[in-house]
Amino acid sequence: MSDRQYDAELTRAGAGADTVWTKATFYARQYPLGAIGAVIMIVFVATAIFADVVASFSPFSTNPAQSLARPGGMHWMGADVMGRDIFSRIVHGARISLAVGIGSTLVGGVFGVAIGIASGYIGGWFDLVVQRVTDIMQALPLLVLALVMSAALGPSLQNTIIAISIPLIPYVSRVIRANTLALREQAYVEAGHAIGLSEWRIAVRHILPNTLAPLIVISTAQLGSTILTEASLSFLGLGVPEPHPSWGRMLSESAAEYMRTAPWLVIFPGMAISLAVFGTNMLGDALRDILDPRQRG
């Protein structure tokens, strides 16, 4: 019998991974797809933050001489019919996508958590009413609801965020409610009652922090879908209005019209959407495995 390499096995299992870097490499080895997703997301966020530095042109500056310029040279992803640089528009479009993605996930998350905890913790008729309303909201497809909402509110960046966040609330509140119902039966909640804590304090200080893991999981999962919804809305002309360089918008009228003569108008913005959503999906999958092992698929 050979000696077992205890140290090596411990390291492989993640022991001694105390610094951020060793932790990161440990998780990256465990979840290679998640690591790829994380890298894509970091690039995506950095692009959005440093868009002004990364982009070589202003996303709005038009140049008739460069109309439908082929990729290469000055415009390495080509230019659109107004001579605007596609690469610069995609880089600035990352801001729009990220703003809508994070904005609507945040709004939907905050309301969803508040409603979910209240519904699960208070229970009774309040819970019943909330559940009914949630059922009703979920019977309408996300895109249909967002479409009607954004038409009702009018096209603007802010309204697009609201239109996408409303359909998210029932999804989030349902998950958080289920989690709250389970947490309510925990011994520490009973202990809290025993030492005379107020219901409010138990809900906010003891239940809320414990819903964080499922919240992170569902938020990352929803981030991709909000980015897709924004792209679809803008594609249909009911999302973020011109002149904002939204990826979905870039694919709408002009792209369909010039797809024969200028395929780069179709290819690059679509790649940007797909990559961003792919990144969030892979990261979301890995986060779910790490934070919520019961749901592991």
Add this chain to the structure above:
Amino acid sequence: MLLTLFGISIIIFALLRLVPGNIVDILFDSAGMVNPADKVRIEQELGLDKPLPMQYGRWIGGLLTGDLGYSYVSEKSTIDEIAPRIPVSARLASTALLFAVLIGVPLGVISAVRQNTWIDYLLRVVSLSGLSLPSFWLGLLVLMAFVATFGSIPIYTESPRTFGEAILLVVVPAATVGFRSSALIMRLTRSSMLEILRQDFVRTARAKGASAASVNYGHALRNALLPVVTVIGIEAAFLAGGLIVTETVFNIPGLARFLVESIRNRDYPIVQNLVMLIAVVVVTINFLVDMLYAALDPRIRYSD
């Protein structure tokens, strides 16, 4: 179920009345009319001068008696506008769902049976990309491929002349919509299969010497398909979203594209009835799936 539909009708109605400008303003501007008396007359004709509860009551009353009002734009009755578009979208949606199931279930099973092999990783990446590609982009790429190979884009016709044309006009758009659903069904089949394969009765079956095929398909798959049936109900709602963009990309004169057009034109009677129709379809499918689920799994009973 009826309560849900009632709630949906209120939400739809309320949402559409949030719109700042109404149809009369738009009609007014586009027709170049300036006389305020005309405006009042149009508002009266369309019933927009009545209080909201009365407008709502008229709509619901009409829904129950089959009088759905008239399109503001074409002035045809709503039923005449919506009915001919139903088969177009229904055919597209059912082909898409069929495609999704036929692709998603077998690939999910393969992925689960060969867990953690290269084929599993490959299929997982493919399914994740299926969830990430916007279906309108996929549609545009397909159209570009058409242009590259045939030099032209197929234009939708009601009665395709050849079998090949029928395939192109229905199956290709359906596959574009169904790709996303197939990815979701594949992921679910995979995780459901993996869960079942870990259970005791599977180990027992293996222990008594049943062949791998008999265990995988005879024992495991039959049980693993139960949650997949539910997701098909959920996918019905997602498909509606997919149809909206796909019908727009492929220029298919179905319900979903009509919805977008009507929203742009602020054609309330059409929009509210169409959204209501979508809700009825989704709620009905979910109800049927629940029933089917109970029929497939005798442990589930809806007694209360």
